[in-house]
Amino acid sequence: MVKQVSVFLENKPGRLEHALKVLADGGVNIVALTIAETSGFGLLRMLVDQPTKAAQALNSAGITSSETPVTAVEIKDTPGSLLAAVKGFKERNLNIEYLYTFTERHTEDCIVVIFRFENCETAERVLWKEGYKLLSHEQITGKKQDDA
Protein backbone atom coordinates (compact mmCIF):
# COMPACT_ATOMS: atom_id res chain seq x y z
CA MET A 1 0.00 0.00 0.00
CA VAL A 2 1.27 3.43 -0.97
CA LYS A 3 -0.13 6.77 0.11
CA GLN A 4 -1.41 8.93 -2.68
CA VAL A 5 -2.17 12.62 -2.15
CA SER A 6 -5.41 13.77 -3.81
CA VAL A 7 -6.24 17.44 -4.26
CA PHE A 8 -9.49 19.20 -5.12
CA LEU A 9 -9.03 21.83 -7.84
CA GLU A 10 -11.49 24.04 -9.61
CA ASN A 11 -11.33 23.58 -13.34
CA LYS A 12 -9.93 26.99 -14.20
CA PRO A 13 -6.60 28.58 -15.06
CA GLY A 14 -4.13 29.05 -12.26
CA ARG A 15 -5.47 26.46 -9.82
CA LEU A 16 -2.97 23.72 -10.68
CA GLU A 17 -0.17 26.25 -10.59
CA HIS A 18 -1.25 27.37 -7.13
CA ALA A 19 -1.22 23.81 -5.74
CA LEU A 20 2.11 22.98 -7.37
CA LYS A 21 3.68 26.14 -6.00
CA VAL A 22 2.60 25.23 -2.47
CA LEU A 23 4.25 21.82 -2.88
CA ALA A 24 7.39 23.28 -4.43
CA ASP A 25 7.71 25.85 -1.64
CA GLY A 26 7.34 23.00 0.83
CA GLY A 27 10.20 21.10 -0.83
CA VAL A 28 7.93 18.22 -1.86
CA ASN A 29 8.92 16.21 -4.94
CA ILE A 30 6.28 14.63 -7.15
CA VAL A 31 7.15 11.23 -8.60
CA ALA A 32 3.90 10.48 -10.42
CA LEU A 33 0.84 12.56 -11.19
CA THR A 34 -2.51 12.33 -12.94
CA ILE A 35 -5.48 14.64 -13.26
CA ALA A 36 -9.11 13.58 -13.60
CA GLU A 37 -11.45 16.29 -14.74
CA THR A 38 -15.15 17.16 -14.86
CA SER A 39 -16.60 20.32 -16.35
CA GLY A 40 -16.46 22.12 -13.03
CA PHE A 41 -13.61 20.66 -11.04
CA GLY A 42 -10.70 18.29 -11.22
CA LEU A 43 -8.83 15.90 -8.97
CA LEU A 44 -5.09 16.00 -8.90
CA ARG A 45 -3.67 12.67 -7.76
CA MET A 46 0.00 12.33 -6.97
CA LEU A 47 2.64 10.14 -5.47
CA VAL A 48 5.14 12.35 -3.66
CA ASP A 49 8.31 11.73 -1.73
CA GLN A 50 6.90 13.20 1.52
CA PRO A 51 3.09 12.69 1.69
CA THR A 52 2.67 13.96 5.25
CA LYS A 53 4.61 17.12 4.54
CA ALA A 54 2.61 17.61 1.35
CA ALA A 55 -0.69 17.29 3.22
CA GLN A 56 0.43 19.80 5.85
CA ALA A 57 1.59 22.33 3.26
CA LEU A 58 -1.66 22.02 1.28
CA ASN A 59 -3.79 22.26 4.40
CA SER A 60 -2.14 25.39 5.69
CA ALA A 61 -2.58 26.98 2.27
CA GLY A 62 -6.30 26.22 2.55
CA ILE A 63 -6.24 23.65 -0.26
CA THR A 64 -8.51 20.65 0.25
CA SER A 65 -6.64 17.36 0.00
CA SER A 66 -6.74 13.83 1.33
CA GLU A 67 -4.50 10.80 1.54
CA THR A 68 -5.72 7.73 -0.30
CA PRO A 69 -4.23 4.23 -0.14
CA VAL A 70 -3.30 2.94 -3.60
CA THR A 71 -1.48 -0.16 -4.77
CA ALA A 72 1.75 0.01 -6.74
CA VAL A 73 2.40 -3.11 -8.80
CA GLU A 74 5.26 -4.17 -11.06
CA ILE A 75 3.94 -5.22 -14.45
CA LYS A 76 6.02 -6.70 -17.27
CA ASP A 77 6.58 -4.23 -20.09
CA THR A 78 5.32 -6.68 -22.74
CA PRO A 79 2.10 -6.96 -24.79
CA GLY A 80 -0.73 -8.53 -22.76
CA SER A 81 0.79 -8.20 -19.28
CA LEU A 82 -1.63 -5.57 -18.03
CA LEU A 83 -4.47 -7.49 -19.68
CA ALA A 84 -3.53 -10.60 -17.70
CA ALA A 85 -3.50 -8.70 -14.42
CA VAL A 86 -6.85 -7.03 -15.07
CA LYS A 87 -8.39 -10.36 -16.10
CA GLY A 88 -7.45 -11.78 -12.71
CA PHE A 89 -9.25 -8.91 -10.95
CA LYS A 90 -12.41 -9.48 -12.96
CA GLU A 91 -12.45 -13.15 -12.05
CA ARG A 92 -12.29 -12.25 -8.37
CA ASN A 93 -14.83 -9.48 -8.78
CA LEU A 94 -12.36 -6.80 -7.74
CA ASN A 95 -13.35 -3.38 -9.02
CA ILE A 96 -10.76 -0.87 -10.14
CA GLU A 97 -11.75 2.74 -9.40
CA TYR A 98 -8.93 4.14 -11.48
CA LEU A 99 -5.34 3.48 -12.47
CA TYR A 100 -2.35 5.25 -13.91
CA THR A 101 1.11 4.16 -14.86
CA PHE A 102 4.72 5.12 -14.81
CA THR A 103 5.87 4.73 -18.42
CA GLU A 104 9.53 4.61 -17.57
CA ARG A 105 10.87 1.18 -16.70
CA HIS A 106 11.27 0.54 -13.03
CA THR A 107 13.54 -2.45 -13.51
CA GLU A 108 15.07 -3.93 -16.62
CA ASP A 109 11.77 -5.30 -17.94
CA CYS A 110 9.00 -3.91 -15.68
CA ILE A 111 6.98 -0.74 -15.36
CA VAL A 112 4.91 0.36 -12.32
CA VAL A 113 1.12 0.59 -12.42
CA ILE A 114 -0.80 2.38 -9.67
CA PHE A 115 -4.24 0.91 -8.94
CA ARG A 116 -6.99 2.31 -6.78
CA PHE A 117 -9.22 -0.57 -5.73
CA GLU A 118 -12.53 -0.40 -3.93
CA ASN A 119 -11.00 -2.76 -1.44
CA CYS A 120 -7.29 -2.21 -1.26
CA GLU A 121 -6.42 -4.96 1.22
CA THR A 122 -8.23 -7.79 -0.54
CA ALA A 123 -6.78 -6.75 -3.87
CA GLU A 124 -3.26 -6.71 -2.50
CA ARG A 125 -3.67 -10.17 -1.01
CA VAL A 126 -4.82 -11.51 -4.36
CA LEU A 127 -1.97 -9.86 -6.24
CA TRP A 128 0.56 -11.13 -3.77
CA LYS A 129 -0.75 -14.68 -4.01
CA GLU A 130 -0.49 -14.54 -7.77
CA GLY A 131 3.15 -13.60 -7.50
CA TYR A 132 2.98 -9.96 -8.44
CA LYS A 133 5.55 -7.70 -6.85
CA LEU A 134 3.98 -4.91 -4.78
CA LEU A 135 6.13 -1.88 -4.20
CA SER A 136 6.53 0.20 -1.05
CA HIS A 137 6.73 3.95 -0.72
CA GLU A 138 10.48 3.75 -0.40
CA GLN A 139 10.87 1.56 -3.47
CA ILE A 140 8.92 4.01 -5.58
CA THR A 141 10.16 7.34 -4.34
CA GLY A 142 13.60 6.37 -3.12
CA LYS A 143 12.76 7.99 0.24
CA LYS A 144 11.44 6.70 3.57
CA GLN A 145 7.84 7.65 4.22
CA ASP A 146 7.89 10.86 6.25
CA ASP A 147 5.47 9.79 8.98
CA ALA A 148 6.84 6.30 9.54
Added chain:
Amino acid sequence: MFQKEYETMPRRELRSLQLERLRWSVRNAYDNVESYRRHYDQAGFHPDQLKKLDDIRRVPFLTKEMMRENYPFGLFARPMEDVVRLHSSSGTTGNATVVGYTARDIEVFAEVVARCLAAYGGTKKDVLQVAYGYGLFTGGLGLHYGAEKLGAATIPIGGGNTDRQLMLIQDFGTTMLACTPSYALNIADHIAVKRPDFKLRDTNLRVGILGAEPWSEEMRLEIEERLGIEAYDIYGLSEVIGPGVSAECEKKSGLHIFEDHFYAEIIDPETGEVLPEGEKGEIVYTSLTKEACPVIRYRSRDISRLYHDDCVCGRTHVKMEKVSGRTDDMLIVRGVNVFPSQIESVLMEYEGTEPHYQIVLDRRGAMDDIEIQVEVTPAIFSDELKNLQGMASGLEERIKSTLGVSAEITLVEPRTIERSLGKAKRVIDRRQ
Protein backbone atom coordinates in the same frame (compact mmCIF):
# COMPACT_ATOMS: atom_id res chain seq x y z
CA MET B 1 -33.94 38.89 34.23
CA PHE B 2 -32.90 42.48 33.86
CA GLN B 3 -36.31 44.18 34.18
CA LYS B 4 -38.58 41.51 35.54
CA GLU B 5 -41.58 43.73 36.23
CA TYR B 6 -41.82 44.58 32.53
CA GLU B 7 -40.59 41.32 31.07
CA THR B 8 -43.10 39.20 33.02
CA MET B 9 -45.95 41.69 33.10
CA PRO B 10 -49.36 39.97 32.89
CA ARG B 11 -50.78 40.24 29.37
CA ARG B 12 -53.78 42.41 30.29
CA GLU B 13 -51.63 44.89 32.09
CA LEU B 14 -49.12 44.85 29.27
CA ARG B 15 -51.82 45.54 26.70
CA SER B 16 -53.12 48.50 28.59
CA LEU B 17 -49.59 49.84 28.96
CA GLN B 18 -49.15 49.35 25.21
CA LEU B 19 -52.34 51.25 24.41
CA GLU B 20 -51.36 54.16 26.61
CA ARG B 21 -47.88 54.28 25.06
CA LEU B 22 -49.17 53.78 21.53
CA ARG B 23 -51.41 56.82 21.83
CA TRP B 24 -48.51 58.86 23.14
CA SER B 25 -46.20 57.64 20.39
CA VAL B 26 -48.62 58.29 17.51
CA ARG B 27 -49.31 61.74 18.98
CA ASN B 28 -45.58 62.37 19.18
CA ALA B 29 -45.25 61.57 15.47
CA TYR B 30 -48.35 63.48 14.38
CA ASP B 31 -47.73 66.61 16.42
CA ASN B 32 -44.00 66.91 15.79
CA VAL B 33 -43.30 65.47 12.34
CA GLU B 34 -44.76 67.20 9.33
CA SER B 35 -44.35 64.16 7.06
CA TYR B 36 -46.38 61.97 9.40
CA ARG B 37 -49.07 64.63 9.73
CA ARG B 38 -49.43 65.06 5.97
CA HIS B 39 -49.37 61.28 5.44
CA TYR B 40 -52.12 60.71 8.05
CA ASP B 41 -54.26 63.65 6.97
CA GLN B 42 -54.22 62.41 3.39
CA ALA B 43 -55.27 58.93 4.52
CA GLY B 44 -58.01 60.36 6.75
CA PHE B 45 -56.47 59.09 9.94
CA HIS B 46 -56.23 61.04 13.19
CA PRO B 47 -54.52 59.93 16.45
CA ASP B 48 -57.80 60.42 18.33
CA GLN B 49 -59.19 57.41 16.47
CA LEU B 50 -57.02 55.13 18.62
CA LYS B 51 -59.49 53.87 21.23
CA LYS B 52 -58.20 50.34 21.57
CA LEU B 53 -55.04 48.50 20.54
CA ASP B 54 -56.61 46.94 17.45
CA ASP B 55 -57.35 50.41 16.11
CA ILE B 56 -53.69 50.46 15.12
CA ARG B 57 -54.86 48.78 11.91
CA ARG B 58 -56.29 52.11 10.82
CA VAL B 59 -52.86 53.76 10.91
CA PRO B 60 -51.14 54.03 7.51
CA PHE B 61 -47.85 52.16 7.14
CA LEU B 62 -44.43 53.73 7.24
CA THR B 63 -42.23 52.36 4.47
CA LYS B 64 -38.52 52.28 3.83
CA GLU B 65 -39.13 54.58 0.84
CA MET B 66 -40.75 57.16 3.07
CA MET B 67 -37.77 57.02 5.39
CA ARG B 68 -35.41 57.57 2.48
CA GLU B 69 -37.44 60.45 1.10
CA ASN B 70 -37.08 62.15 4.45
CA TYR B 71 -33.30 61.87 4.51
CA PRO B 72 -31.68 63.01 6.69
CA PHE B 73 -33.83 64.44 9.49
CA GLY B 74 -37.32 64.70 8.01
CA LEU B 75 -38.84 62.17 10.42
CA PHE B 76 -37.30 63.58 13.61
CA ALA B 77 -39.82 64.50 16.28
CA ARG B 78 -37.29 66.40 18.38
CA PRO B 79 -35.03 69.36 17.58
CA MET B 80 -31.33 68.60 17.18
CA GLU B 81 -30.57 70.11 20.58
CA ASP B 82 -32.40 67.19 22.19
CA VAL B 83 -30.65 64.59 20.02
CA VAL B 84 -27.55 63.01 21.51
CA ARG B 85 -26.66 60.43 18.89
CA LEU B 86 -27.14 59.70 15.20
CA HIS B 87 -26.92 56.31 13.53
CA SER B 88 -27.39 55.50 9.89
CA SER B 89 -27.99 52.43 7.78
CA SER B 90 -25.30 51.51 5.32
CA GLY B 91 -27.60 52.51 2.52
CA THR B 92 -26.48 49.69 0.27
CA THR B 93 -29.89 49.36 -1.33
CA GLY B 94 -30.46 53.05 -1.98
CA ASN B 95 -30.13 56.14 0.11
CA ALA B 96 -29.19 55.74 3.71
CA THR B 97 -31.76 56.13 6.46
CA VAL B 98 -30.83 58.13 9.52
CA VAL B 99 -32.06 57.60 13.06
CA GLY B 100 -31.59 59.98 15.97
CA TYR B 101 -31.76 59.25 19.69
CA THR B 102 -32.49 61.47 22.67
CA ALA B 103 -30.73 60.73 25.95
CA ARG B 104 -33.86 58.86 27.03
CA ASP B 105 -33.85 56.83 23.78
CA ILE B 106 -30.24 55.81 24.40
CA GLU B 107 -31.24 54.76 27.91
CA VAL B 108 -34.04 52.54 26.56
CA PHE B 109 -31.71 51.14 23.89
CA ALA B 110 -29.18 50.15 26.58
CA GLU B 111 -31.92 48.65 28.75
CA VAL B 112 -33.34 46.41 26.05
CA VAL B 113 -29.88 45.18 25.08
CA ALA B 114 -29.14 44.49 28.76
CA ARG B 115 -32.37 42.46 28.88
CA CYS B 116 -31.10 40.39 25.94
CA LEU B 117 -27.75 39.75 27.62
CA ALA B 118 -29.45 38.74 30.86
CA ALA B 119 -31.69 36.39 28.87
CA TYR B 120 -28.54 34.60 27.64
CA GLY B 121 -27.41 34.17 31.24
CA GLY B 122 -25.22 37.28 31.32
CA THR B 123 -24.51 39.10 34.58
CA LYS B 124 -22.19 41.86 35.69
CA LYS B 125 -19.54 39.19 36.27
CA ASP B 126 -19.28 38.58 32.55
CA VAL B 127 -16.57 39.82 30.21
CA LEU B 128 -18.20 40.77 26.94
CA GLN B 129 -16.23 41.18 23.73
CA VAL B 130 -18.06 43.31 21.18
CA ALA B 131 -16.92 42.14 17.74
CA TYR B 132 -19.66 43.96 15.87
CA GLY B 133 -18.58 46.98 13.89
CA TYR B 134 -18.52 50.24 15.81
CA GLY B 135 -19.63 53.32 13.97
CA LEU B 136 -22.81 54.28 12.17
CA PHE B 137 -24.01 50.67 12.36
CA THR B 138 -26.04 50.19 15.56
CA GLY B 139 -24.51 46.78 16.37
CA GLY B 140 -21.26 47.81 18.03
CA LEU B 141 -22.42 50.73 20.17
CA GLY B 142 -25.75 49.04 20.87
CA LEU B 143 -24.12 45.98 22.41
CA HIS B 144 -21.55 48.17 24.09
CA TYR B 145 -24.05 50.33 25.97
CA GLY B 146 -26.20 47.32 26.82
CA ALA B 147 -23.24 45.41 28.23
CA GLU B 148 -22.20 48.38 30.35
CA LYS B 149 -25.80 48.83 31.51
CA LEU B 150 -25.77 45.21 32.65
CA GLY B 151 -22.48 45.88 34.41
CA ALA B 152 -20.40 43.45 32.38
CA ALA B 153 -16.77 44.26 31.60
CA THR B 154 -17.05 45.45 28.02
CA ILE B 155 -14.28 45.04 25.43
CA PRO B 156 -14.84 47.40 22.47
CA ILE B 157 -12.65 45.52 19.99
CA GLY B 158 -14.97 45.92 17.00
CA GLY B 159 -15.06 43.62 13.97
CA GLY B 160 -12.18 41.87 12.24
CA ASN B 161 -8.59 40.99 13.15
CA THR B 162 -9.32 37.43 14.18
CA ASP B 163 -5.91 36.76 15.74
CA ARG B 164 -6.43 39.72 18.03
CA GLN B 165 -9.96 38.54 18.88
CA LEU B 166 -8.50 35.18 19.93
CA MET B 167 -5.76 36.83 21.94
CA LEU B 168 -8.25 38.89 23.94
CA ILE B 169 -10.58 35.93 24.44
CA GLN B 170 -7.66 34.14 26.02
CA ASP B 171 -5.93 36.99 27.87
CA PHE B 172 -8.98 38.95 29.05
CA GLY B 173 -11.04 35.88 29.92
CA THR B 174 -13.91 36.80 27.60
CA THR B 175 -17.09 34.91 28.50
CA MET B 176 -19.49 36.34 25.91
CA LEU B 177 -18.73 37.21 22.29
CA ALA B 178 -21.02 39.40 20.22
CA CYS B 179 -20.64 39.15 16.43
CA THR B 180 -22.45 38.10 13.28
CA PRO B 181 -23.05 34.35 12.82
CA SER B 182 -20.93 34.37 9.66
CA TYR B 183 -18.07 35.93 11.57
CA ALA B 184 -18.43 33.24 14.25
CA LEU B 185 -17.90 30.61 11.55
CA ASN B 186 -15.06 32.67 10.18
CA ILE B 187 -13.39 32.42 13.58
CA ALA B 188 -13.89 28.64 13.60
CA ASP B 189 -12.32 28.42 10.13
CA HIS B 190 -9.45 30.63 11.16
CA ILE B 191 -8.68 28.40 14.12
CA ALA B 192 -8.93 25.24 12.01
CA VAL B 193 -6.60 26.52 9.30
CA LYS B 194 -4.22 28.92 10.96
CA ARG B 195 -4.30 28.21 14.68
CA PRO B 196 -4.95 24.49 15.18
CA ASP B 197 -3.11 24.80 18.51
CA PHE B 198 -5.68 27.32 19.84
CA LYS B 199 -8.14 25.54 22.14
CA LEU B 200 -11.23 27.70 22.39
CA ARG B 201 -12.75 25.15 24.74
CA ASP B 202 -10.01 25.84 27.27
CA THR B 203 -10.94 29.53 27.45
CA ASN B 204 -13.80 31.04 29.48
CA LEU B 205 -15.88 31.74 26.38
CA ARG B 206 -19.35 30.22 26.75
CA VAL B 207 -21.89 32.42 24.98
CA GLY B 208 -22.21 33.82 21.46
CA ILE B 209 -24.53 36.79 20.90
CA LEU B 210 -25.22 36.52 17.23
CA GLY B 211 -27.33 38.70 15.00
CA ALA B 212 -27.50 41.29 12.23
CA GLU B 213 -28.14 38.65 9.58
CA PRO B 214 -30.57 35.76 9.20
CA TRP B 215 -29.16 32.38 10.22
CA SER B 216 -30.59 28.91 10.36
CA GLU B 217 -31.00 26.40 13.16
CA GLU B 218 -28.42 24.16 11.48
CA MET B 219 -25.95 27.01 11.48
CA ARG B 220 -26.53 27.41 15.22
CA LEU B 221 -25.67 23.76 15.81
CA GLU B 222 -22.51 24.07 13.79
CA ILE B 223 -21.38 27.24 15.58
CA GLU B 224 -22.11 25.71 18.97
CA GLU B 225 -20.21 22.57 18.15
CA ARG B 226 -17.20 24.16 16.51
CA LEU B 227 -16.76 26.98 18.99
CA GLY B 228 -17.97 25.07 22.06
CA ILE B 229 -20.42 27.83 23.04
CA GLU B 230 -24.13 28.46 23.46
CA ALA B 231 -25.21 30.57 20.49
CA TYR B 232 -28.17 32.94 20.96
CA ASP B 233 -29.99 35.07 18.46
CA ILE B 234 -30.28 38.81 19.00
CA TYR B 235 -32.52 40.73 16.66
CA GLY B 236 -33.15 44.31 15.83
CA LEU B 237 -33.16 46.93 13.15
CA SER B 238 -31.76 50.40 13.29
CA GLU B 239 -35.03 52.03 12.21
CA VAL B 240 -36.77 50.58 15.28
CA ILE B 241 -33.84 51.07 17.70
CA GLY B 242 -30.99 48.70 16.76
CA PRO B 243 -30.22 45.29 18.30
CA GLY B 244 -32.45 44.56 21.27
CA VAL B 245 -35.87 44.58 19.66
CA SER B 246 -36.11 40.90 20.57
CA ALA B 247 -33.96 38.16 22.02
CA GLU B 248 -33.99 34.44 22.61
CA CYS B 249 -34.18 33.19 26.15
CA GLU B 250 -32.57 30.01 27.51
CA LYS B 251 -35.19 27.99 25.61
CA LYS B 252 -33.75 29.04 22.24
CA SER B 253 -37.18 28.70 20.72
CA GLY B 254 -38.22 31.99 19.26
CA LEU B 255 -37.30 35.52 20.30
CA HIS B 256 -39.30 37.51 22.85
CA ILE B 257 -40.11 40.96 21.47
CA PHE B 258 -39.83 43.59 24.20
CA GLU B 259 -43.44 44.59 23.82
CA ASP B 260 -43.46 47.37 26.37
CA HIS B 261 -41.30 49.30 23.88
CA PHE B 262 -42.13 47.76 20.51
CA TYR B 263 -45.52 46.70 19.19
CA ALA B 264 -45.38 44.04 16.49
CA GLU B 265 -47.89 42.86 13.89
CA ILE B 266 -47.67 40.37 11.03
CA ILE B 267 -49.12 41.39 7.68
CA ASP B 268 -49.52 39.86 4.29
CA PRO B 269 -46.79 41.65 2.33
CA GLU B 270 -48.97 41.69 -0.80
CA THR B 271 -52.23 43.05 0.60
CA GLY B 272 -51.14 44.74 3.82
CA GLU B 273 -53.82 42.80 5.76
CA VAL B 274 -53.01 41.94 9.37
CA LEU B 275 -52.73 38.15 9.65
CA PRO B 276 -54.00 36.05 12.56
CA GLU B 277 -51.52 35.01 15.26
CA GLY B 278 -49.23 32.19 14.14
CA GLU B 279 -49.25 32.98 10.44
CA LYS B 280 -46.13 33.80 8.53
CA GLY B 281 -45.74 37.21 6.94
CA GLU B 282 -43.95 40.55 7.12
CA ILE B 283 -43.34 42.02 10.57
CA VAL B 284 -44.54 45.57 11.13
CA TYR B 285 -43.14 47.49 14.11
CA THR B 286 -44.37 50.44 16.09
CA SER B 287 -42.12 52.09 18.62
CA LEU B 288 -44.01 52.89 21.80
CA THR B 289 -41.51 54.98 23.73
CA LYS B 290 -39.04 56.46 21.25
CA GLU B 291 -38.82 60.23 21.41
CA ALA B 292 -36.54 61.42 18.61
CA CYS B 293 -37.51 59.03 15.81
CA PRO B 294 -40.87 57.40 16.34
CA VAL B 295 -41.61 54.65 13.84
CA ILE B 296 -45.30 53.92 13.47
CA ARG B 297 -46.25 50.74 11.63
CA TYR B 298 -42.88 50.42 9.99
CA ARG B 299 -42.74 47.70 7.37
CA SER B 300 -39.56 45.82 8.25
CA ARG B 301 -39.57 43.49 5.21
CA ASP B 302 -38.49 40.74 7.61
CA ILE B 303 -40.46 37.51 7.32
CA SER B 304 -41.44 35.77 10.53
CA ARG B 305 -44.38 34.63 12.60
CA LEU B 306 -45.61 35.70 16.05
CA TYR B 307 -47.01 33.47 18.78
CA HIS B 308 -47.51 33.10 22.54
CA ASP B 309 -46.43 29.86 24.21
CA ASP B 310 -46.28 30.23 28.03
CA CYS B 311 -42.52 30.21 27.89
CA VAL B 312 -40.81 28.50 30.84
CA CYS B 313 -38.53 31.51 31.22
CA GLY B 314 -41.51 33.42 32.62
CA ARG B 315 -41.51 36.20 30.05
CA THR B 316 -44.98 37.11 28.89
CA HIS B 317 -43.84 38.95 25.78
CA VAL B 318 -44.83 37.63 22.38
CA LYS B 319 -42.36 35.43 20.55
CA MET B 320 -41.21 35.79 16.99
CA GLU B 321 -39.72 32.96 15.03
CA LYS B 322 -36.14 33.39 13.83
CA VAL B 323 -36.40 35.60 10.76
CA SER B 324 -36.61 33.25 7.80
CA GLY B 325 -35.95 35.79 5.09
CA ARG B 326 -36.78 39.22 3.85
CA THR B 327 -39.45 40.32 1.47
CA ASP B 328 -36.76 42.16 -0.46
CA ASP B 329 -34.28 39.24 -0.25
CA MET B 330 -36.94 36.94 -1.50
CA LEU B 331 -35.83 35.64 -4.85
CA ILE B 332 -38.47 34.95 -7.41
CA VAL B 333 -37.08 32.26 -9.64
CA ARG B 334 -39.25 30.94 -12.43
CA GLY B 335 -42.23 32.26 -10.49
CA VAL B 336 -41.32 30.47 -7.27
CA ASN B 337 -40.51 32.36 -4.05
CA VAL B 338 -37.13 31.28 -2.76
CA PHE B 339 -35.40 32.47 0.40
CA PRO B 340 -31.63 32.07 0.65
CA SER B 341 -32.15 30.78 4.19
CA GLN B 342 -34.05 27.77 2.82
CA ILE B 343 -31.11 26.88 0.62
CA GLU B 344 -28.82 27.26 3.59
CA SER B 345 -30.92 24.82 5.62
CA VAL B 346 -30.71 22.20 2.89
CA LEU B 347 -26.95 22.55 2.65
CA MET B 348 -26.54 22.30 6.40
CA GLU B 349 -28.78 19.28 6.73
CA TYR B 350 -26.73 17.46 4.18
CA GLU B 351 -24.11 15.65 6.11
CA GLY B 352 -20.86 17.51 6.43
CA THR B 353 -21.68 20.45 4.26
CA GLU B 354 -20.52 23.70 5.76
CA PRO B 355 -22.58 26.76 5.07
CA HIS B 356 -20.07 28.50 2.92
CA TYR B 357 -22.06 29.01 -0.19
CA GLN B 358 -23.16 31.60 -2.64
CA ILE B 359 -26.24 31.75 -4.79
CA VAL B 360 -25.75 33.06 -8.31
CA LEU B 361 -28.79 33.91 -10.39
CA ASP B 362 -28.50 34.31 -14.11
CA ARG B 363 -30.75 34.31 -17.12
CA ARG B 364 -30.20 31.76 -19.84
CA GLY B 365 -32.50 32.66 -22.72
CA ALA B 366 -35.86 33.23 -21.10
CA MET B 367 -35.11 30.96 -18.15
CA ASP B 368 -33.72 31.90 -14.76
CA ASP B 369 -30.85 29.77 -13.62
CA ILE B 370 -29.84 29.22 -10.02
CA GLU B 371 -26.30 28.17 -9.38
CA ILE B 372 -25.25 27.37 -5.83
CA GLN B 373 -21.55 27.40 -5.23
CA VAL B 374 -20.52 25.22 -2.31
CA GLU B 375 -17.03 25.11 -0.90
CA VAL B 376 -15.44 21.66 -0.71
CA THR B 377 -13.85 21.34 2.72
CA PRO B 378 -11.71 18.39 3.83
CA ALA B 379 -14.76 17.08 5.71
CA ILE B 380 -16.73 16.45 2.52
CA PHE B 381 -13.87 15.86 0.13
CA SER B 382 -13.53 12.51 -1.56
CA ASP B 383 -10.76 11.25 -3.78
CA GLU B 384 -13.32 9.81 -6.15
CA LEU B 385 -15.16 11.80 -8.77
CA LYS B 386 -18.29 9.71 -8.42
CA ASN B 387 -18.62 10.59 -4.72
CA LEU B 388 -18.23 14.31 -5.31
CA GLN B 389 -20.61 14.24 -8.24
CA GLY B 390 -23.02 12.13 -6.17
CA MET B 391 -22.94 14.72 -3.41
CA ALA B 392 -23.68 17.50 -5.87
CA SER B 393 -26.57 15.65 -7.45
CA GLY B 394 -27.88 14.65 -4.00
CA LEU B 395 -27.96 18.29 -3.00
CA GLU B 396 -29.64 19.21 -6.25
CA GLU B 397 -32.38 16.68 -5.60
CA ARG B 398 -32.84 17.88 -2.04
CA ILE B 399 -33.11 21.48 -3.16
CA LYS B 400 -35.56 20.61 -5.87
CA SER B 401 -37.81 18.75 -3.43
CA THR B 402 -37.58 21.42 -0.71
CA LEU B 403 -37.81 24.57 -2.79
CA GLY B 404 -39.71 23.38 -5.80
CA VAL B 405 -37.15 24.74 -8.24
CA SER B 406 -34.07 23.13 -9.61
CA ALA B 407 -30.66 24.56 -9.01
CA GLU B 408 -27.22 23.62 -10.16
CA ILE B 409 -24.62 22.85 -7.51
CA THR B 410 -21.06 23.86 -8.30
CA LEU B 411 -18.27 22.65 -6.07
CA VAL B 412 -15.60 25.27 -5.45
CA GLU B 413 -12.35 25.38 -3.52
CA PRO B 414 -12.40 26.44 0.14
CA ARG B 415 -12.32 30.14 0.87
CA THR B 416 -13.01 31.19 -2.69
CA ILE B 417 -16.35 32.67 -1.64
CA GLU B 418 -15.86 36.09 -0.18
CA ARG B 419 -16.14 36.28 3.61
CA SER B 420 -17.30 39.53 5.00
CA LEU B 421 -16.90 40.72 8.53
CA GLY B 422 -20.34 42.23 8.48
CA LYS B 423 -23.17 40.76 6.50
CA ALA B 424 -22.41 37.81 4.26
CA LYS B 425 -23.19 38.38 0.63
CA ARG B 426 -25.06 35.22 -0.19
CA VAL B 427 -26.75 36.19 -3.41
CA ILE B 428 -25.40 37.48 -6.67
CA ASP B 429 -28.18 38.37 -9.06
CA ARG B 430 -27.04 38.82 -12.63
CA ARG B 431 -30.49 38.76 -14.15
CA GLN B 432 -31.00 42.54 -14.39
